[in-house]
Amino acid sequence: MDLGFTAEELAFRDEVRHFFRTQIPESTRRKVLEGQHLSKDEIVESQRILNARGWAVPNWPVEWGGQPWSPVQFYFFQDEMQQAGVPGPLAFNTSMLGPVIAQFGSEKQKREILPRAANLDDWWCQGFSEPGAGSDLAGLRTKAERVGDTWVINGQKTWTTLAQHADKIFVLCRTDNTAKKQEGISFILCDMTAPGVTRRPIVTIDGGAEVNEVFFDNVVVPYENLVGQENKGWDYAKFLLGNERTGIARVGYSKAKIKRIRELAGLELDGTEPVINDPKFREKLATVEIELKALEMTQLRVVANEKNRAKGKPDPASSMLKLKGSEIQQTCTELLMQVVGPYIMPYQPEEEGRNEPLIGPDYAAVAAPMYFNYRKVSIYGGSNEIQHNIIAKAILGF
Amino acid sequence: MDFDLNDDQRLLKDSVDHLISDRYDFEQRKKYAQGPDGWSREMWAQYAELGLLGLPFAEEHGGFGGGAEETMIVMEAFGRGLVLEPYLATVILGGGLIRRASSGPQQADLLPQIASGELLLAFAQQERSSRFNLADVQTRAVADGAGWRITGEKGVVLHGDVAGKLLVTARSAGGRTDRAGIGLFLVDATDPGVTRRGYPTQDGLRAAEISFNNAAAVALGDPAGAIGAVEQVVHEAIAAICAEGVGAMQCMHDITVDYLKTRKQFGRPIGDFQVLQHRSVDMLVALEQARSMTMFATVMSSEPDAATRARALSAAKVQIGKSGRHIGQETVQLHGGIAMTMEYKVGHYFKRMTMLEMLFGDTDHHLKLVSDAGSLF
Ligand SMILES: Cc1cc2nc3c(=O)[nH]c(=O)nc-3n(C[C@H](O)[C@H](O)[C@H](O)COP(=O)(O)OP(=O)(O)OC[C@H]3O[C@@H](n4cnc5c(N)ncnc54)[C@H](O)[C@@H]3O)c2cc1C
Numbered sequence: 001m002d003l004g005f006t007a008e009e010l011a012f013r014d015e016v017r018h019f020f021r022t023q024i025p026e027s028t029r030r031k032v033l034e035g036q037h038l039s040k041d042e043i044v045e046s047q048r049i050l051n052a053r054g055w056a057v058p059n060w061p062v063e064w065g066g067q068p069w070s071p072v073q074f075y076f077f078q079d080e081m082q083q084a085g086v087p088g089p090l091a092f093n094t095s096m097l098g099p100v101i102a103q104f105g106s107e108k109q110k111r112e113i114l115p116r117a118a119n120l121d122d123w124w125c126q127g128f129s130e131p132g133a134g135s136d137l138a139g140l141r142t143k144a145e146r147v148g149d150t151w152v153i154n155g156q157k158t159w160t161t162l163a164q165h166a167d168k169i170f171v172l173c174r175t176d177n178t179a180k181k182q183e184g185i186s187f188i189l190c191d192m193t194a195p196g197v198t199r200r201p202i203v204t205i206d207g208g209a210e211v212n213e214v215f216f217d218n219v220v221v222p223y224e225n226l227v228g229q230e231n232k233g234w235d236y237a238k239f240l241l242g243n244e245r246t247g248i249a250r251v252g253y254s255k256a257k258i259k260r261i262r263e264l265a266g267l268e269l270d271g272t273e274p275v276i277n278d279p280k281f282r283e284k285l286a287t288v289e290i291e292l293k294a295l296e297m298t299q300l301r302v303v304a305n306e307k308n309r310a311k312g313k314p315d316p317a318s319s320m321l322k323l324k325g326s327e328i329q330q331t332c333t334e335l336l337m338q339v340v341g342p343y344i345m346p347y348q349p350e351e352e353g354r355n356e357p358l359i360g361p362d363y364a365a366v367a368a369p370m371y372f373n374y375r376k377v378s379i380y381g382g383s384n385e386i387q388h389n390i391i392a393k394a395i396l397g398f
Numbered sequence: 399m400d401f402d403l404n405d406d407q408r409l410l411k412d413s414v415d416h417l418i419s420d421r422y423d424f425e426q427r428k429k430y431a432q433g434p435d436g437w438s439r440e441m442w443a444q445y446a447e448l449g450l451l452g453l454p455f456a457e458e459h460g461g462f463g464g465g466a467e468e469t470m471i472v473m474e475a476f477g478r479g480l481v482l483e484p485y486l487a488t489v490i491l492g493g494g495l496i497r498r499a500s501s502g503p504q505q506a507d508l509l510p511q512i513a514s515g516e517l518l519l520a521f522a523q524q525e526r527s528s529r530f531n532l533a534d535v536q537t538r539a540v541a542d543g544a545g546w547r548i549t550g551e552k553g554v555v556l557h558g559d560v561a562g563k564l565l566v567t568a569r570s571a572g573g574r575t576d577r578a579g580i581g582l583f584l585v586d587a588t589d590p591g592v593t594r595r596g597y598p599t600q601d602g603l604r605a606a607e608i609s610f611n612n613a614a615a616v617a618l619g620d621p622a623g624a625i626g627a628v629e630q631v632v633h634e635a636i637a638a639i640c641a642e643g644v645g646a647m648q649c650m651h652d653i654t655v656d657y658l659k660t661r662k663q664f665g666r667p668i669g670d671f672q673v674l675q676h677r678s679v680d681m682l683v684a685l686e687q688a689r690s691m692t693m694f695a696t697v698m699s700s701e702p703d704a705a706t707r708a709r710a711l712s713a714a715k716v717q718i719g720k721s722g723r724h725i726g727q728e729t730v731q732l733h734g735g736i737a738m739t740m741e742y743k744v745g746h747y748f749k750r751m752t753m754l755e756m757l758f759g760d761t762d763h764h765l766k767l768v769s770d771a772g773s774l775f
Contacts, residue, residue: 290774
């Protein structure tokens with residue numbers, strides 16, 4: 001045990017920091033740090049810059065573009081990316097679908113899908129949740145029937161994030177009604193442009209439209225769009241959700257948030273005193289910082305422990321990262337509102353080509369919507385109650 | 399960064415863990431506590447034999463040359479055992495102060511005596527109203543030929559009742575809370591100018607109130623410039639008690655989860671109730687956050703920049719204080735009435751944890767330090 005970083009580790013940190021801060025457009029990074037939405041083009045551009053450097057999919061197997069990094073290198077990569085305000089490579093492509101295809105897909109699927117997913121030539125979205133299947137995902141009812149060389153898909157998905165940008169969707173479908181509910185599910189790929197696929201935006205409480213309903217009405221896809229084996233989709237979905245959770249602590253983003261809150265609290269005046277001079281506020285800020293520092297170390301420990309675990313088996317300890325990480329992210333949004341004060345009130349949705357000036361300081365408009373929007377982080381990716389259940393069962397043995 | 403133990407560390411951990419599990423179960427501990435000193439001389443000899451009493455000292459001083467990671471390993475095991483012996487007072491604080499504040503010849507004289515188990519030390523620092531301010535010192539030091547004379551009152555001196563020598567903070571110059579003017583002095587506990595009154599603390603360990611009335615002393619290092627060394631050693635001690643706390647919290651959590659699986663009410667184990675499962679998960683998260691912060695404290699305890707080090711150690715102390723209080727209270731609550739009894743082990747962890755939270759600054763004290771010091775990142 002040696003709990004300090006080595007000189008090589010610190011040199012790697014400096015290398016990635018320099019890259020992120022010089023190669024990714026400043027305007028994109030500023031938007032991320034200020035909590036504004038990115039356009040599709042900005043997200044694609046950023047991922048392609050990463051991909052050109054070989055860094056869009058470091059978590060994939062090396063033969064498909066992954067990096068043979070140590071846990072500490074992975075940590076610095078992610079941390080520096082997030083602190084610099086670099087949008088992470090699209091999760092649906094890089095941390096969800098990619099690893100599933102690399103592990104369970106056919107050679108043809110690997111060749112056709114992986115390079116395009118890494119370069120964001122195809123934008124994928126995640127068709128798992130349904131109106132009747134949320135936490136109890138295995139209760140899903142969207143059906144795929146084998147007809148000759150094709151699947152015919154009927155049903156509805158919901159909460160599909162950024163489906164408005166998507167070229168393709170990976171869909172969990174029921175393919176056997178007679179089996180136990182986990183054993184009759186298949187993992188099938190589908191074009192968003194296939195006849196019979198329709199999308200309807202869902203407006204969320206912050207006024208945004210990042211999620212959608214997606215309807216399937218007699219959608220026909222080739223049989224070879226099946227990933228792995230028929231009726232084994234639940235195993236792949238579990239594998240995917242396990243991969244999703246390790247990145248979910250978002251320590252670097254929270255660091256950047258706290259930095260910004262601290263800066264704004266130095267600017268925003270309460271009478272003649274900056275908000276940061278209020279000792280009670282400072283204590284709240286210190287409290288989240290301490291939690292975040294501890295979480296950072298916990299994340300390093302969880303990642304370092306991966307080598308001691310069976311490959312591809314998610315570590316239930318990553319549920320702790322989800323719990324604490326979401327709590328901290330949510331607290332940061334509350335602190336930002338507190339800093340801004342009454343000027344969180346004007347509702348000023350983001351618009352292209354706005355010509356009137358914003359009411360209040362330019363950082364005020366996003367504060368309340370971000371607070372509203374971030375309630376999602378304890379709901380999606382397995383709600384925090386479900387994370388408690390996972391830990392209770394898998395770690396504590398209840 | 400590497401979280402895996404190296405061979406020496408594994409050996410150390412195995413031997414300490416064995417010692418604690420063989421020789422320090424709850425019943426044995428009770429017996430040690432009832433002995434004349436309130437702890438076990440026999441165990442002390444065992445620690446000496448294993449090299450634990452010289453763990454952080456250089457080999458030339460009879461030590462093991464261990465770093466903060468090694469201390470963490472030992473203290474965590476001691477936390478599990480609820481160890482009563484004056485390890486913190488003698489090795490971490492006493493040995494630390496001698497290493498950080500004194501000259502080569504003093505180190506060569508005293509450190510080997512600690513390592514062999516002959517010399518017990520105590521750190522007489524706190525005064526009636528100084529609370530957690532290490533620079534609030536009213537005890538006076540007056541030059542007397544080549545030596546010094548000490549006069550003043552020190553309180554809650556950990557294991558001050560048995561120490562052979564006392565390390566005393568005293569002021570040779572300056573006003574009550576000035577950082578300059580504070581020295582560190584070595585006083586023989588048998589000096590006629592020393593009066594001490596020993597007593598048990600809430601957690602079953604020992605402490606003393608000590609009066610110095612013109613007691614003869616020698617200075618360790620600069621008689622007016624010891625505050626930096628004192629702070630450094632207190633930081634090392636905070637890292638050590640964080641690790642001790644993690645050991646105690648780990649046990650509370652393990653025992654609670656076991657209890658939930660075995661205690662039956664309404665015809666089933668109470669651990670079948672989801673609300674209790676979720677509360678024990680929250681305890682686990684609090685424990686792991688505390689363990690992470692203890693590792694952070696461990697690395698940062700040797701950080702040369704004093705302000706960076708202070709902020710980090712304060713942050714760790716806040717985490718340990720919060721996690722410890724949460725886990726302690728929940729341990730008692732989830733057990734129900736049984737946890738209220740002196741006969742049952744968990745209450746003793748709860749009490750130790752409560753004292754650790756107070757030691758070297760409570761949660762609010764350290765939270766204020768962190769919040770006034772700017773960003774942790
Ligand atoms: C903004 C957003 C984006 C999303 N993006 C996607 C996406 O891209 N693709 C996708 O497939 N899905 C997506 N989701 C869906 C998300 O995964 C689900 O919302 C989530 O699984 C919870 O399901 P639910 O909303 O139906 O709530 P429910 O499952 O109905 O839960 C309601 C409440 O009951 C609790 N609960 C449920 N079961 C238990 C239990 N066993 N024990 C204790 N408490 C329990 C829950 O924690 C919650 O508090 C997204 C959701 C949101 C909000």
